Amino acid sequence: MASEVNTGFLNDKKLDSIAADILRPVGITQGFIVWMGFLGISLLACIYAYYLQWDKGLIVTGLRDYTSWGMYIANFVFFVATSLVGMLISSVLGLIGFKWVKPIARIAEIIAVAFAAIAGLVIVSDMGRPERLPYVFLYGRIQSPIIWDVTVVTTYLVISALLYFLPLIPDLAISKGRMGHTPKWLQKTYEVLSVNWIHTPQQYKILLKAVRIMLILIIPTAFAIHTVTSWLFAVTLRPGWDSSIFGPYFLTGAFVAGSAAVVIVMYFVRTNYKLDKYLTLHHFDMMGKLLVLVSIVYLYFNINEYLVPGFKMKTAEAIHLKELFVGDYAMMFWSVQLLGLIIPIILLLFKVFRKPLSMLVISIIMLIAAWFKRFIIVVPTQDHPFLPKQHVPDAWMVYHPTIVESAITIGTIILAVIIITILVKFFPVIPIWEVAEEQHETDSKTKE
Amino acid sequence: MIKRYFSLLLIVLISLRLSAQVWVVPAENELRKSPFAFDDASRKAGSEIYNASCKSCHGEPGKNNPIPLVPPPPDFASVKMQSNSDGALQFKVTAGRGPMPSFKNTLSATDVWRVISYARSFNDKYVQEVSKSSEAGGASVQNVKIQISWLKDKNQVQASLSAMKDKVNQPVAGAEVKLFAKRYFGNLLIDEARTTDALGNALFNFPADLPGDSAGHVQLIARLTNEAIFGEAKADSVLIIGVPTYRPPLNEQRAMWNVVSKTPIWLLLAYTIAVLGAWGFIIYVFLQIRAIFLAGSKKDPDSAE
Numbered sequence: 001m002a003s004e005v006n007t008g009f010l011n012d013k014k015l016d017s018i019a020a021d022i023l024r025p026v027g028i029t030q031g032f033i034v035w036m037g038f039l040g041i042s043l044l045a046c047i048y049a050y051y052l053q054w055d056k057g058l059i060v061t062g063l064r065d066y067t068s069w070g071m072y073i074a075n076f077v078f079f080v081a082t083s084l085v086g087m088l089i090s091s092v093l094g095l096i097g098f099k100w101v102k103p104i105a106r107i108a109e110i111i112a113v114a115f116a117a118i119a120g121l122v123i124v125s126d127m128g129r130p131e132r133l134p135y136v137f138l139y140g141r142i143q144s145p146i147i148w149d150v151t152v153v154t155t156y157l158v159i160s161a162l163l164y165f166l167p168l169i170p171d172l173a174i175s176k177g178r179m180g181h182t183p184k185w186l187q188k189t190y191e192v193l194s195v196n197w198i199h200t201p202q203q204y205k206i207l208l209k210a211v212r213i214m215l216i217l218i219i220p221t222a223f224a225i226h227t228v229t230s231w232l233f234a235v236t237l238r239p240g241w242d243s244s245i246f247g248p249y250f251l252t253g254a255f256v257a258g259s260a261a262v263v264i265v266m267y268f269v270r271t272n273y274k275l276d277k278y279l280t281l282h283h284f285d286m287m288g289k290l291l292v293l294v295s296i297v298y299l300y301f302n303i304n305e306y307l308v309p310g311f312k313m314k315t316a317e318a319i320h321l322k323e324l325f326v327g328d329y330a331m332m333f334w335s336v337q338l339l340g341l342i343i344p345i346i347l348l349l350f351k352v353f354r355k356p357l358s359m360l361v362i363s364i365i366m367l368i369a370a371w372f373k374r375f376i377i378v379v380p381t382q383d384h385p386f387l388p389k390q391h392v393p394d395a396w397m398v399y400h401p402t403i404v405e406s407a408i409t410i411g412t413i414i415l416a417v418i419i420i421t422i423l424v425k426f427f428p429v430i431p432i433w434e435v436a437e438e439q440h441e442t443d444s445k446t447k448e
Numbered sequence: 449m450i451k452r453y454f455s456l457l458l459i460v461l462i463s464l465r466l467s468a469q470v471w472v473v474p475a476e477n478e479l480r481k482s483p484f485a486f487d488d489a490s491r492k493a494g495s496e497i498y499n500a501s502c503k504s505c506h507g508e509p510g511k512n513n514p515i516p517l518v519p520p521p522p523d524f525a526s527v528k529m530q531s532n533s534d535g536a537l538q539f540k541v542t543a544g545r546g547p548m549p550s551f552k553n554t555l556s557a558t559d560v561w562r563v564i565s566y567a568r569s570f571n572d573k574y575v576q577e578v579s580k581s582s583e584a585g586g587a588s589v590q591n592v593k594i595q596i597s598w599l600k601d602k603n604q605v606q607a608s609l610s611a612m613k614d615k616v617n618q619p620v621a622g623a624e625v626k627l628f629a630k631r632y633f634g635n636l637l638i639d640e641a642r643t644t645d646a647l648g649n650a651l652f653n654f655p656a657d658l659p660g661d662s663a664g665h666v667q668l669i670a671r672l673t674n675e676a677i678f679g680e681a682k683a684d685s686v687l688i689i690g691v692p693t694y695r696p697p698l699n700e701q702r703a704m705w706n707v708v709s710k711t712p713i714w715l716l717l718a719y720t721i722a723v724l725g726a727w728g729f730i731i732y733v734f735l736q737i738r739a740i741f742l743a744g745s746k747k748d749p750d751s752a753e
Contacts (some may be wrong), residue, residue: 140706142715143705195740209736
């Protein structure tokens with residue numbers, strides 16, 4: 001983001017066409033109603049599943065003494081991971097000065113806000129007595145990584161929301177007069193949220209400074225949120241978790257999941273809203289390259305994480321690793337590594353695969369693999385305690401997720417999709433003023 | 449590595465030797481018998497002593513669940529245990545061997561007999577033979593009282609023995625007394641066994657460096673060695689004669705695993721600074737949004753003109 005804004009774009013005729021393009025899909029459409037209806041009904045079924053859990057407790061899930069985290073915590077790690085992409089795209093790449101991230105930065109922030117917001121709910125889904133949630137704040141110990149996690153997730157959510165909202169303010173002001181086709185309440189919302197924005201240089205100066213502070217602050221916060229999440233595992237002595245590289249391992253894995261999620265949202269925004277002028281093939285090409293980069297880094301950490309203990313094969317570690325490599329989890333483990341990392345890396349090296357549709361397919365597979373990857377990190381370790389499993393019913397020996405907990409997990413994903421849909425549908429999904437400003441700059445440069 | 453194998457071999461050999469070696473009981477001990485007849489009271493007292501001092505290694509009688517030592521501590525109900533004579537059991541409990549500690553200082557002779565009384569309750573075929581001397585009349589001096597006092601100028605502990613005789617309280621002379629200081633694991637013998645003088649007093653040299661509790665309290669126990677003659681007399685009193693020693697409880701210091709009020713300072717600082725730092729910037733940015741709002745409303749009348 002530039003340190004100063006040339007407000008000349010405001011009088012540029014191009015602004016009108018850009019705003020018209022981006023605002024056209026904003027508002028309530030039939031497609032939106034159908035889609036939200038589908039999500040809403042599915043969510044109701046999931047809420048009923050949660051009602052069962054609320055009523056009966058965690059006994060309705062497959063969680064027992066040995067595997068007490070299971071699908072829920074795997075889901076939590078997945079949510080935190082996916083939300084980190086906001087930091088990668090708008091902050092790291094934006095601050096370095098990559099111009100191509102401008103139109104997709106807001107999509108990345110939407111994903112960050114949606115997934116960070118639901119991550120907290122996912123934790124609550126794992127609580128047998130959710131009404132005791134306030135106790136975390138009343139009686140929590142600062143020494144516990146769980147408290148650190150609660151702290152950084154909240155902080156990250158607020159910073160992400162600000163990074164979504166701040167660059168939106170000029171767009172809201174630009175949109176105000178151009179919203180004739182939308183309902184009154186939405187226009188009113190724009191009016192309030194645009195906080196008296198009248199495009200003065202002073203306002204731009206304040207805005208850029210605020211955005212810059214948040215862009216810098218979100219980097220350590222994002223590192224903290226996922227490193228602390230990894231510490232929930234790594235500070236224990238259990239095979240598969242007792243690792244000193246868990247922080248960077250989680251962090252780099254997060255970028256893979258998040259980038260894949262961005263590509264998926266990009267694809268649907270581009271095709272449904274006919275925004276191929278703004279989300280161009282170049283953007284997909286660049287995102288493809290970014291995916292290769294983050295995947296290779298993550299693959300490198302995977303090799304470290306499995307090869308090093310696999311070479312030593314300490315007794316407890318060996319039981320765990322054999323289960324992953326050739327045992328009960330082998331199918332899932334190798335599918336995740338191959339479909340989620342190795343094959344996408346190879347395919348995306350070729351330009352033919354860095355096209356929107358093929359990238360959509362690859363990204364969906366990568367995102368699903370990313371979810372199962374978290375399952376592999378969380379569950380098999382708990383299935384292998386140091387002491388022998390004894391004096392418990394047979395059904396407690398091996399973790400089998402139930403339909404109820406699967407439904408609750410799907411419900412959290414639906415909630416995130418609902419948030420994304422609302423933000424994408426009711427507000428400009430591409431930063432109008434930033435795109436207009438950039439076009440104005442390149443135009444005036446070519447004129448010279 | 450070789451050293452390790454060697455020490456392992458050594459341990460195995462020693463334990464094999466110990467388990468193979470017969471525990472020889474001197475003939476006079478072998479034949480020794482309890483001075484009193486075992487009854488419900490002695491069995492009950494014995495079971496209490498057993499639970500406090502024996503069960504942790506020997507397990508629950510009849511369940512064959514001792515801790516895994518080499519040789520294994522025999523179950524009290526087992527043939528191995530019950531094939532000992534009363535005197536042999538009394539000798540073994542008192543003397544100890546290898547992992548079996550000596551209870552000479554911890555349990556009085558009578559208490560050892562009570563434990564044996566309890567052990568025999570698991571043997572239906574057992575028929576007790578009571579010591580003949582006790583059958584003849586038991587202890588010749590009865591209701592001996594021991595008083596422990598501190599002679600500060602001499603650095604000595606004095607045990608004074610007296611007994612009611614002909615309705616008059618008279619000193620007991622010629623009785624052998626042992627003095628113990630109670631420690632965490634058993635009783636520590638102080639000085640040596642001493643015999644009372646004509647005034648019924650026995651004097652013990654008390655070490656100047658014996659640790660007491662934080663106030664210097666030391667619990668002292670005086671006991672008669674010859675219970676056959678003087679009966680079972682015991683005194684138990686606390687004197688402030690030890691070196692005051694403060695042992696901090698494990699949860700006193702600040703630690704990662706302690707309660708929140710005992711958070712390590714570095715962590716408290718790091719957490720607070722990080723949270724205040726991040727939220728300071730966040731609040732600052734909220735104020736900037738307010739500044740944007742104010743900047744906009746200031747210009748409003750101008751643009752209206």
